[in-house]
Structures are given as C-alpha cells and as structure tokens.
Amino acid sequence: MRDTALLTGAILAHRWPPAPENFTEVTSDEYALRGLSSTTAAVTRLHQAYQAARYAEVGGALSTVNDAITALVSTSRGQERRQALVLECSAAVVEAKLTTKAGDGAAARVAAERAKVAADDADDPFGQAAAAYQMTCALLKLNQAAAAEELAVGSASSVAGDDPRRISWAGALTLIAAITAARRNDLATAHGRLDTAQRLADRLGRDANIGYMAFGPANVTIHRMSAAVALDDPYQLLATSERLDATRMPAGLRGRRAQFHLDSAWAHTQIDEDALAVLHLLETDRIAPEIVYTSRAAHNLIRDLMARERRREVPGLRELAIRTGVAA
Numbered sequence: 001m002r003d004t005a006l007l008t009g010a011i012l013a014h015r016w017p018p019a020p021e022n023f024t025e026v027t028s029d030e031y032a033l034r035g036l037s038s039t040t041a042a043v044t045r046l047h048q049a050y051q052a053a054r055y056a057e058v059g060g061a062l063s064t065v066n067d068a069i070t071a072l073v074s075t076s077r078g079q080e081r082r083q084a085l086v087l088e089c090s091a092a093v094v095e096a097k098l099t100t101k102a103g104d105g106a107a108a109r110v111a112a113e114r115a116k117v118a119a120d121d122a123d124d125p126f127g128q129a130a131a132a133y134q135m136t137c138a139l140l141k142l143n144q145a146a147a148a149e150e151l152a153v154g155s156a157s158s159v160a161g162d163d164p165r166r167i168s169w170a171g172a173l174t175l176i177a178a179i180t181a182a183r184r185n186d187l188a189t190a191h192g193r194l195d196t197a198q199r200l201a202d203r204l205g206r207d208a209n210i211g212y213m214a215f216g217p218a219n220v221t222i223h224r225m226s227a228a229v230a231l232d233d234p235y236q237l238l239a240t241s242e243r244l245d246a247t248r249m250p251a252g253l254r255g256r257r258a259q260f261h262l263d264s265a266w267a268h269t270q271i272d273e274d275a276l277a278v279l280h281l282l283e284t285d286r287i288a289p290e291i292v293y294t295s296r297a298a299h300n301l302i303r304d305l306m307a308r309e310r311r312r313e314v315p316g317l318r319e320l321a322i323r324t325g326v327a328a
Contacts, residue, residue, distance in 0.1 A: 039087060043090050046065060052254045053288030053290050086122050092114040092131075101294070105140075116132070130169070130213075132151055156174045182231050198217070209250065229263055237263060237266075255288060261283045262301075281301065
C-alpha cells in the first residue's frame with residue numbers, strides 16, 4: 001500500500017502543482033488514536049476533494065489516510081474490522097481514480113485490485129462494484145477494451161435490484177459499458193446501454209451521489225455526450241447538451257461539470273465554432289483548473305485552436321494556452 005501511495009505521489013509531483021497544506025494537519029498516528037470515525041471522515045473528504053477536481057489535494061493526503069487505515073485493519077476485530085476494510089476499499093478506489101486521471105493504467109489497476117481484495121474480505125457487494133468500475137477504467141487505460149467491457153457488463157448484472165445503491169452501481173457500470181461500446185464504434189449497443197442507464201436513472205428519480213458516482217439523469221446525459229465524442233458526432237453531442245443545465249448540478253461535482261464543458265468545447269472545435277469552443281474551455285478552467293492543467297484532451301483542443309487562431313475572434317485563447325503550458 002505504501003509503495004502504491006508513493007507511486008501516486010510521484011505521478012502527482014510530475015503532473016500537478018503542489019498540494020495545499022490545509023487538507024488536514026492530522027498525522028496517521030493521530031487518526032489511529034481517534035479511531036474509525038475520524039478516518040471515515042478523512043476518506044469522505046478524499047472523495048469530495050476528488051469530485052471537486054482538487055487532485056493535488058487528494059494526492060497529498062492519500063498516504064497519511066492509507067497509513068491510518070492500515071493501522072485500523074491490523075488492530076480491530078469483528079464489525080469494526082469489517083468497517084475498516086470498507087474504508088480500505090474506499091480509499092483504494094480514490095487512488096485508482098487519481099492514477100487513472102494521471103494516465104497511469106498500471107498503477108490504477110494495482111489500486112483497483114487492492115480495493116477488490118478489501119471489498120471481498122469485508123463481504124461488501126457495493127465495494128466490489130466500485131472496485132470493478134475502477135478496474136474497468138484501468139483496463140481501458142491499458143488498452144484492454146474487450147476485458148474492460150466484459151467486466152463492466154458482468155458487474156452491472158451482479159448488482160441488479162431495487163435498492164438505490166444497487167440502482168446507482170448498476171447504472172454507473174452500464175454507463176461505462178456504453179462508453180466502451182461507443183469507442184469500438186458500436187452505435188446500437190452504446191445507445192441501448194445508455195437507454196438502459198436512463199431507465200435506471202428514472203427509477204432512482206434524482207441526481208444522487210451514492211458511492212460517490214453521481215449517478216442520475218444528469219450523469220446519463222453527460223455520458224451521452226461522451227459517447228458522442230467517441231462516435232465522432234459533434235452535432236449529436238450539441239443536441240444532447242441542450243437537455244442539461246450544467247449550472248444546476250451540485251456545486252461539489254466540479255469534475256462532472258467540467259466534463260460537460262470540455263466535451264462541448266470538442267464539439268464546437270469539430271465544426272469550426274472556435275469562439276464557442278474557447279468559451280467552454282475557459283469555463284472548464286474556471287470550474288476545475290486542474291483538469292485543464294492535466295487533461296490531454298484539453299491540451300489537444302487548445303493546440304488545434306491555436307493552429308488556426310484568429311485572435312480577434314477568439315479572445316482569451318492565447319492566454320489560456322500560456323497558462324496551461326501549451327504555448328510559451
């Protein structure tokens with residue numbers, strides 16, 4: 001666990017600016033003394049910071065929180081140990097998300113495997129679903145799309161049911177399965193899975209954040225947009241985007257809101273609407289600057305726009321390019 005945390009820190013040092021020092025002033029030993037409730041709160045903060053696209057902050061705190069969880073697992077018994085294992089799974093899920101975001105599929109796979117082991121030991125079906133989701137993402141980064149799709153589809157079936165947690169996890173796994181189908185240009189399967197996810201979101205009846213997956217009707221719409229990117233269909237993406245008011249999404253879900261604007265920027269770039277593309281990129285930068293700083297997709301869009309720059313028509317582009325390191 002410590003080696004993986006150090007690897008994550010090395011990735012972060014290369015890809016993101018230094019983490020702020022105010023995430024927590026509590027050491028891992030102090031967490032251990034305070035016990036389960038304090039460490040649970042720390043893991044919750046990790047998830048919240050990740051969803052707010054504060055990736056450096058998460059990376060700076062992971063090692064301390066992981067050390068505290070290791071101590072809890074090794075010293076607790078019975079139900080308290082099971083809860084500590086659930087926390088171990090949850091923290092490993094955050095680490096898998098972070099290393100996936102950093103582009104390191106191998107490290108993401110290690111973290112997802114650790115999450116699965118902890119979930120299996122705790123006999124936690126929702127932790128198992130979370131681990132499967134992150135393993136799917138890791139496999140996609142490792143260019144193992146067929147294995148990723150098989151895992152997502154099978155895992156979605158395993159959590160079928162009417163409990164809101166089951167609906168949320170089945171929906172999230174169905175959405176990632178839809179994206180895998182879109183990436184292999186299987187329009188019918190991608191749309192069929194998106195429609196299945198829509199029915200699950202309608203059953204849930206709200207934009208929830210169960211399991212820190214933000215599954216709900218808005219999330220289905222965002223994935224429809226991402227599927228349109230994979231299918232190279234900017235007009236479908238823009239038509240889909242009209243169904244969603246990103247400003248009404250929960251304030252903490254900055255990463256999801258930023259994805260809406262990043263995908264919209266891609267669509268406008270594809271149809272030579274450069275000014276609108278830049279507006280969406282600037283909004284992405286305002287909402288979640290670390291995404292623009294790290295995202296290969298964002299950098300590629302900025303380069304494409306710079307290559308055909310018409311400064312009077314796209315104010316703010318050059319400044320954004322300089323700020324993100326795309327241009328000197």
